[in-house]
Amino acid sequence: MFTLKVFISLCVILLTFEDVEVVANDVKNLNGISRATLEEIVLGMSDKIKSLERKVDKLGHLEDKISSLAATVALKSEKIEELEREIKRAAVEENGAKETVSVRAEVNNGENPADRSLTKNKLRGMRQVETVAFSAVMTHAVQHLGDKQTIKFDKVLLNDGSGYVPSTGVFTAPLSGTYLFIYNFGHHGTGETWLELVKNGNVQNAAAVEGHFGGQNLQGGNAAIIRVNQGDTVWVETWQVSDVSAQDTFTTFSGVFLY
Template sequence: MKGLLCVLLLLESFVFVVQQQVDGGLGKNEINHQLSSEDRRQNSPQTHTSGDSQEYSPLIFTDIQAALRELTATVTEQKANIRALETRLREQQTLLQEEMNKKNDAREIAFSTSLLRNTGGQLGPFDTEITIIYRNVFTNIGDAYNPNTGLFTAPLKGAYMFQFCIVSFDKVYPATASLRKNGSHVLNADIDIGGRVLHSSNSVVLILEVGDVISLRLWPKRVLEDNQGNHNTFSGYLLFPLE
């Protein structure tokens, strides 16, 4: 009977230790202390009564103690794994948020330019067609327009609006500019020869893929003229992205 009582006491201690470990109430040292106390209790001299006394093997306690220590190590390891998993999840959430921010930034695309900076002047006439470089940049959200080349390069697929206006004061040469998509003609704006200031403008909505290039080209034997009024302009913006 006393051997059975010892087993029951040990099982009760086992349940208490496990519960405390799960609830975070006991540290590893406290669990070991609990186990040592049970060792001393079970190894203390026992008084046997005649009739129902029986020999209790200390190997049983050794096996249970080893199981408890293994359980403690497993719980500790799992807690460390959970902390590592939480850290990785936070890192992934941060990366995901950064990617979302980049995508949102890429959806904000707009530019507005004029032909010359500060001072007036004339562009042309030339013997061959040239790309018109609008060097005075009012707005370039998304940096899709390059003021060094005059080219707009689509950073993502979408529907884009483009508008341009040309002005000529010249009495001899007309003015013609054409909007090109990847070098292919889309539409023109024309000014015939006259003796006064003449304006012409045009606009278009285009579906662009990533990397498509939009440019304005000045025809041969044509001129553009501008002054501080910034009459020759080129602008565009993303209406909405497409999948």
């Protein structure tokens, strides 16, 4: 009888809460129940267990379907995201094409040659990013410079676009646009040093220092933002005073493409 009670208890564990309550009430009254009645109870419990097993199988199949559905949803979400990226990419390309057509129209309709040059530069900038910048310094002092003598800044710190040539001291613009040029020079001792910024032989501005004592260390310089066309040349040269000197490391020349 004890073994039978254990078997019934194990069966009860597999039943729903409602069935457990019913069977529990029957188990309390096992004493005095006939063998036929007990067998009927066990058979009833067996049927309920089989019913529960079928429900478990159905739940298992349902779980598989849910997992499959989740995988399908994830796949569709990835496809939707990919489609959205394609739409954004197509929109960017379309806008770029419209802008290119607009700029080409400016090129064809522009009347001012300088404006056409700048517009063509805009068009080229759409195809690739172009950077032009240089910076150079003079590594040795030079003396007895004559009038209109180009200063050669021999040490190149930066030369993006390869426009500056240290052996000549001349910058040739590889790209049309607006540039910033800065030049500085050192002066030691008495006397005067005058330099000027030149584009295609035309003076843009000038700078000067005047020393009154032999031990003076002075520095002068200037800057200019000017329009430059592709192929134009820019350099720094002496001006007005002959037999001047420039001090090393203090004498520099730099330029950068702005837009």
